[in-house]
Every structure is written in C-alpha cells, then in structure tokens.
Amino acid sequence: MNLTEDQRYFLSILRETGFIRLDQVLPLLRINEPQKEIIHAGALLRRLRYMGLLARSGDGCICLPDLLRDRPDSEILLSLDVLLALRPERLLQVSVRQPYKLCFLLQRSDGWIDYFAVMPVQPGHEGRISQLLQAEQKNYVFLLPLENMEQHRQITLSRSHFFVLRQGERLRFYKGGEAGK
Secondary structure: OOOOOHHHHHHHHHHHHEEEEHHHHHHHHHOOOOOHHHHHHHHHHHHHHOOOOEOOOOEEEEEHHHHHHOOHHHHHHHHHHHHHOOOOOOEEEEEEOOHHHHHHHEEEOOEEEEEEEEHHHHOOOHHHHHHHHHHHOOOOEEEEEEOOHHHHOOOOOOOOEEEEEEOOOOEEEEEOOOOOO
C-alpha cells in the first residue's frame, strides 16, 4: 500500500496506542509539521478510513479497525495528552512498553534527544511505583500523572522525574522534589 509520510507517521502512533481521541489528531500531526491545518487532518483521516486502516469509534476516538469493539484505554489517552503538553520539536518514536503506558523519544531544538516514559500512578500504588521505577535500567525521564497532589509525598525517586497533575483543562508539570511548591 502506498502511504504518504504523514500517513505512516500517524499510523505508527495509532498502531502503538490503539486509540487516539479526535482532538489529539491535529496536535500530533503538528509536532513534526507545525503548518498543518484542520483540513489536512480531516483529509488524512478520510484517506486512512477509506483504505480500511482506521475506524471511528463511538466515543470520540479513532482506532484500528480490529479494536472497534474495544474501549479506549483512558491512561494511554492521558499519556498522549502528556506528550502533547510537552510541545516537542520533533517526535522520533512512540511505543507502548510494559510496565509503562507510553514511551517516546523526543528531539529538542538544540538537537538533544530525550527518552520519556509515562506511568500514571493510582492512589495506593505509590510505593510499588517507586520501587519499580528505581530498578529501571534505561535512562528515562519519568512522567508520573497523579490523581491528587498528596501522592507525590509517597513517591521517592533519585532519577529524573516529573509529576503531572490536571488542573482544569491543562496539565501542569512539577519537577520531582518540587511538587507542592
């Protein structure tokens, strides 16, 4: 099948995540091409749908056709929101690797490359998450979405990490050790 670079890029993300909310489509396309407009996103979705490579689910998401009967994973969708909130210069890779919900490789404008791992933290699991992340061999920057601010006190990491909290419609990032300030 003859796919454009945009289509291959978008499908590479969709194949990893399974679902993408419609409001995430254009921001994902704009990461590598900031001039993209809503008409470009609509055309890309129509073409991929016509080719049978994606489907529209009933909950405001698009998905792989074989996942049409499944429900989207809200933590993966949140992880995509975290990625988009970073406003990266260039997205090099997206993957889903256990135990993380989403991992991604970003290139900054100065050429540096950072490897991020997103792991939402459910209340009551802070100690287990601390142990798990402390044992990680890869040099990830950990992004830890929390449900409430008090959770940060129970997570101890000596590695690079940020806590992520939703405040209204926005996500707010706190550097580990600085949460609550």
